[in-house]
Amino acid sequence: MTHGSTLAAGPAPGPHRSKSRHTPVPFTAVELRDSLWAPRQRSVRQRTLPFLFSQYEKAGVFEALDVHLPPGPLRVPFNNRPTTPVMYWDSDICKWIETACYTLATQFDPALDARLDEIIARIAKAQQPDGYFNTYFIRREPAKRWTNLRDWHELYCAGHLIEAAVAHAQATGKQSLLKVMCRYADYIATVFGPGDAQRRGYCGHPEIELALVRLYRLTKERRYLDLARYFVDERGRQPHYFDQEARRRGEGPEGYFHGTYEYSQSHVPVREQRQVVGHAVRAMYLYSAMADLAGETEDPSLVAAGERLWADLTGKRLYVTGGLGPSARNEGFTDDYDLPNETAYAETCAAIGLIFWAHRLLQLDGDGRYADMMELALYNGALSGLSLDGEHFFYDNPLASRGNHHRWQWHRCPCCPANIGRLIASLGEYVYSAGPDEVAVHLYVQGRGRIAVAGTNLSVVQETAYPWDGTIAIRIDTETAVEFALRLRIPGWCRSARLAVNGTAVDVAAVKDRGYAHLKRRWQSGDRVTLALDMPAERNYAHPDVRADLGRVALKRGPIVYCLESVDQEVPLHWIALPRLGQIEPRFEPNLLGGVGTLLATAAVQRSKDGAGALYAAAPPDVEPIIVRAIPYHAWDHRDPGEMNVWIREI
């Protein structure tokens, strides 16, 4: 096995080079030593992983792997409530494996490694002679294999199995799971495709497409890329596979629960899609795969489709937190500007999917707006899904709560915990990209990235208190002097930045292009760059068609979206309004919530006197000044339970 912290890493996990403009510097080569992410990674390793393992054990998720045993009861008692084995438990196991692998790569743990070997052996044992693997169908419904791609997550689970196999190989160097899953992928390639004896199908829940691209990048086997492309290209074509499949089941397509194939983004072929619709996680995973394929195949029609969908999402259908998919009904999108706060679904997995997509578009295109969005979703809509203790989770992430929304320890659909786990455990991968003669710094996080550029191994060392402070000191440690462009992101939220190289000021405007300052020079070991990003507290206003936010303001500072929580205020949240010109003071509070930046704002209280007063009156309520404390949105619901609010009335 390869112990990550001793890895010298190149720009890609192997000799393969994507046709994308940049390649992420892998998580194995990036150490985070900051006060926010490093503790979160530790918490994922020390708390989330064992906690989820034990929850899965208790719920019977791992037991599902033992397909040679007779199937257990359909209702398993768990936490005093029955839980039903579901068709996508394989995916939860796999996201747990992925998370475990990422933590192994950065901090080896022989017990965890052995546990992985044991689980993988059970998976290998359960694989069918033809290569098929799905614990639910093997054990419970063998006759129903591939009979309902629309609803039953079979290829989705295959995708997560493949992602786990890739992660396991990358993190440990072992081929055990990879071999099993290559066999499975090869089998899938015989089943699906344009041939007469093949099924022209694809999964109702995209995932296998991006997994196959990962598998291709690791193995260099072109057939995996081709299969991914087949699934993406076939999607939404007429005659519609899901119609045909429903007829074969004797159901007819008209009984489809969700009514429209927009739910799974298969209503029209992907290149004809102009709006982000349907189930939000499915959308993000599909668009991520489209970006992957656009990079690998240099297909301008896929690039154009992705750009249109990006503009639609970010221009009309995204929460200020980077959360997305407002409706619980379809776990997804509704209408333009329909972004209710209290009922916001904004699934943690959807924000994670947005990070996946943005990260891929960033490699493809290099524009800082993708990094801006990746950062926004990371610090807000995604991070909110995981508690500081690593053992409590949000599935839906509303932007306002009356006090009845709280973190949980188990969910009937336990997809989010391991998804946020694998994201945080692999976060290093999102910090840097490398090209042939350039290094891009996308995220500012104290720590070190080891990067090979222009044939030289070097380190980029960041010292910063970001995101609580906008000053970043960067040092280049290099074996030999080397010429390359260091691209430093100037975030979209930053209105003024100062830059210096070895103490000499650089005119940011002169070197800035598409969201990055380009510092092209012959870098010597010990060269220092100082970047100071102005980071005042700011008011954010929504487009006037976002009815939920009209007359309201959201507070941001840097990439962090803030919220009010009851526990911090002297009065009920609904009495609090912000005067348009009131003072807002940022502070760092080391003893609060693991150490966070807060905002102290001068606010106006419209209170009722002694809880009384007329129900209606000709004069507005009296206004009194008050100081309120806002905390980062991602850190809410860690203290006394109460109300929460992101969009505050302005007065």
Added chain:
Amino acid sequence: MTHGSTLAAGPAPGPHRSKSRHTPVPFTAVELRDSLWAPRQRSVRQRTLPFLFSQYEKAGVFEALDVHLPPGPLRVPFNNRPTTPVMYWDSDICKWIETACYTLATQFDPALDARLDEIIARIAKAQQPDGYFNTYFIRREPAKRWTNLRDWHELYCAGHLIEAAVAHAQATGKQSLLKVMCRYADYIATVFGPGDAQRRGYCGHPEIELALVRLYRLTKERRYLDLARYFVDERGRQPHYFDQEARRRGEGPEGYFHGTYEYSQSHVPVREQRQVVGHAVRAMYLYSAMADLAGETEDPSLVAAGERLWADLTGKRLYVTGGLGPSARNEGFTDDYDLPNETAYAETCAAIGLIFWAHRLLQLDGDGRYADMMELALYNGALSGLSLDGEHFFYDNPLASRGNHHRWQWHRCPCCPANIGRLIASLGEYVYSAGPDEVAVHLYVQGRGRIAVAGTNLSVVQETAYPWDGTIAIRIDTETAVEFALRLRIPGWCRSARLAVNGTAVDVAAVKDRGYAHLKRRWQSGDRVTLALDMPAERNYAHPDVRADLGRVALKRGPIVYCLESVDQEVPLHWIALPRLGQIEPRFEPNLLGGVGTLLATAAVQRSKDGAGALYAAAPPDVEPIIVRAIPYHAWDHRDPGEMNVWIREI
């Protein structure tokens, strides 16, 4: 039969005098000749009555009277949709009869009179030998008589039958329906009561209580008052009748659909009730009966209970329109200050029930605040339920709509149309009250009331354009000069009023007591009083615990609540805000909506430029001035369908 327009009316329908302070001058003695109510009364007579008759015929409601025929199908095709015979159709027939009677009394119609005779004959024929009458149970479920008072509306229907019988006798002088229903009431009195062989029950839906008081007032038979009192006193006592009854049905009380007996205000005895809870119509009907009984029995504990409930409703649980019961779930009340606008249920029948209650408290107590509330609900939350053409209805009356809420012609529960019909047809009864030596004018409506006071028959003649103008000229026509106090209501919304008798100014402050100016003098025929009520357009603000209305303003002028409708504006409603100090100009528009007062307000538009613009920005949207037109809330949804909004953002 007695032709109403020729009736000389005393303060009560007969020699009976209530112990209440005042008695309403009956509808038979009051003519309305104004531009708002008179056309509405005409529309009820000419349109609503025949329209509902034909709808009832088509839906099989009248056919249900023919209990000797075998029961028809349980799903009757109607308007291309199946409708199911329901247990409370008798009540709809009876409200229709009541409405018809009130119109007969003010404008005799031989065809309608004959139709009533025919319907009454069918009712008489259907009555069972023991006096029982309920078409549903006689025909479909004879074995289930009195087995589920909690849910099945049996005594509720009896109440409406009795009210119809009283109205028929008052309006036509005929005893045909009254005799049938006295027999039924006498039978009910044998079934229910404290005796060993009797049931200690009462209806889940209050109604029979107030009906029995009406029957008592007409017949002077004390036993009807006693039965009403029994039902009210027994309500909510332990052991709980609904529990016992459920056990007798073999169900057990724990399966109760609504979970709590608050739904039917039977959770505790009525004198212990401190909050308005549960189904809003049930609450209003119960409280109305309590007010009736308080007046008839001089029971201070009932007076106190009513006052507490009134303070709770009007202080914490009432819409600005006089609508009530925010939730569709229980058609009723939820929490203090929970008054959402778009999802407001605010059933038309509940506002009508509030008018019934307020009218009764007003007779009992004489305080103008009851008249204020009666007027508010009348002009807004109740009147909104009936269209100008008399053939379209609202069941629920939200205070905001995205454009998907429209008047209908039939409802699975058609209770509201005939309820608003009977209210409007009998509206004259709400205008005046008389006491031994005083006459109170509660509502200002152009027209004439014929009143006997201090032994003299006189007329009070109002000339006014109220509610569109605050000036009221009152003339006294009297056979002989007579001394009495003329009490003129000074509405709570009026901040400045001027008063003159025969041209001589009277100091309003000096003669005002509890909402009325008292003009005690020896009145001569031809005496004139001029009352000028200042009636500027006003902003209304809600208590700061009404979350839905925070930062919002509702426009009122006089008793009329205004709203914005899309059809009147140049921009979408959600872009419109009102500056706190902007101009608001009242106008009368004779050609709009049958002639209504409107408000032209200087507003601010926060618009998106060309439909584009960033989803989030650091600056608020640009603001441009615009003039918006507000129309009376009761008149909305008569033109191009669109959005509507009562509570407008303030900027």
